[in-house]
Amino acid sequence: MFKVVWEKWKIGKREILRLILVTILLSTCFPLIWYTTQESFSLLKKTTWLIDDATGGLKNLTIQFKTLTTHSRVDKSLAKVKPTEKPYKCDGCFSKQFTFLINNEGICKTSNVSIKILIMITSSPQNKLSRNAIRDTWLTYAKKNNGNIRYVFLLGESPMTKELEKENLQTKDIILGNFKDAYNNLTYKTLMGYQWATQHCKHAQFVMKTDDDMFVHIPGLTRVIKENSKVLQTAVGGNCKQSARPIRNTRSKWYASLKSYPQRTYPGFCSGTGYVTSLDVVTKIMKISKDVPFFHLEDVYVSLCIKQLGLKLHYIDGFMRTFGLCRNEYNTLVTVHKVAVNRMRRMWETLCAPKEKK
Numbered sequence: 001m002f003k004v005v006w007e008k009w010k011i012g013k014r015e016i017l018r019l020i021l022v023t024i025l026l027s028t029c030f031p032l033i034w035y036t037t038q039e040s041f042s043l044l045k046k047t048t049w050l051i052d053d054a055t056g057g058l059k060n061l062t063i064q065f066k067t068l069t070t071h072s073r074v075d076k077s078l079a080k081v082k083p084t085e086k087p088y089k090c091d092g093c094f095s096k097q098f099t100f101l102i103n104n105e106g107i108c109k110t111s112n113v114s115i116k117i118l119i120m121i122t123s124s125p126q127n128k129l130s131r132n133a134i135r136d137t138w139l140t141y142a143k144k145n146n147g148n149i150r151y152v153f154l155l156g157e158s159p160m161t162k163e164l165e166k167e168n169l170q171t172k173d174i175i176l177g178n179f180k181d182a183y184n185n186l187t188y189k190t191l192m193g194y195q196w197a198t199q200h201c202k203h204a205q206f207v208m209k210t211d212d213d214m215f216v217h218i219p220g221l222t223r224v225i226k227e228n229s230k231v232l233q234t235a236v237g238g239n240c241k242q243s244a245r246p247i248r249n250t251r252s253k254w255y256a257s258l259k260s261y262p263q264r265t266y267p268g269f270c271s272g273t274g275y276v277t278s279l280d281v282v283t284k285i286m287k288i289s290k291d292v293p294f295f296h297l298e299d300v301y302v303s304l305c306i307k308q309l310g311l312k313l314h315y316i317d318g319f320m321r322t323f324g325l326c327r328n329e330y331n332t333l334v335t336v337h338k339v340a341v342n343r344m345r346r347m348w349e350t351l352c353a354p355k356e357k358k
């Protein structure tokens, strides 16, 4: 019987060998192929949000670029103002003493650690989610304001002040000044922060100013402050330009009317998204600001003060990366610009968690 089948199918030794070979190949290759496809699927999932963020950011950049370049709505007051009407300096025309409606005087009181950096984060009343995201992520380096890094959120008055008082009962990190919280009052916010620093955090060595949509990579910040500690005694450091032109397009977020700034150029500025300096420079800016007329763009205003003081703007690499990812740039990154709440948490969890934590 067997012999008949054998004869009928004419299976030779060679065919049997081939059959065995094919079986072995299939049984080893198939799981391998299956495994690799599964792996790349999960990798793909991980990378899609990065791509998502990158394209979202690119779109935002193009929108910004468009508003910067379309001069369709040029300021009509352009012809009315003489270019020399507003001086760079005055005699006490911007004397401002802020009252703190919410204060946490004790934040910098410490006997056991010296305070290296005070981080001041300008925030808007409605941005509680952003503040919480920051508190839960990169601000954990500040050890609930007990370590050598301290921080405060800077806010102004609004109908939400009561809610902020409640928030502050839990977090004890809000400083609220007696001025209306508005984008065009950012200069007030910064100066209020400076006043607070000079009154209640005199012993901090360095001061950083940043916003509530920023990711600050604290190891990077600590590194650049160490590397630039000398120059920061006489300069503001960050993503600084040595010269810039006012934007006269009324649709721009950074619009400056001829009335508010008649001159053709700014004396540069360090992007308000994040800059650092020493407490000494902060004190000097506070003092000179009385004689420097108000200007609504706070980073430019700081630069106008720096110019009057004869100090410098100092470019430091790593500030204001648009799509910075800690994993790739762990050693060079300082700040990342325009980080939405969810992305803040994702960046921290997947890419930026402190190495010693894991």
Ligand SMILES: *[C@@H]1O[C@H](CO)[C@@H](O)[C@H](O)[C@H]1NC(C)=O
Pocket (backbone or CB within 6 Å): 053, 054, 056, 057, 060, 338, 339, 340
């Ligand atoms: C782009 O801008 C929108 C609206 O301002 C914001 O919600 C979104 O998070 C931004 N995307 C990125 C990647 O910055």
Ligand SMILES: *[C@@H]1O[C@H](CO)[C@@H](O)[C@H](O)[C@H]1NC(C)=O
Pocket (backbone or CB within 6 Å): 112, 113, 146, 147
């Ligand atoms: C400093 O003292 C505070 C409060 O007494 C404490 O919470 C903190 O852990 C201390 N820090 C260090 C580094 O010892």
Ligand SMILES: *[C@@H]1O[C@H](CO)[C@@H](O)[C@H](O)[C@H]1NC(C)=O
Pocket (backbone or CB within 6 Å): 178, 179, 180, 181, 182, 184, 185
């Ligand atoms: C800035 O604050 C002052 C003082 O509260 C207020 O009078 C002014 O209207 C505010 N500016 C804007 C643009 O809201």
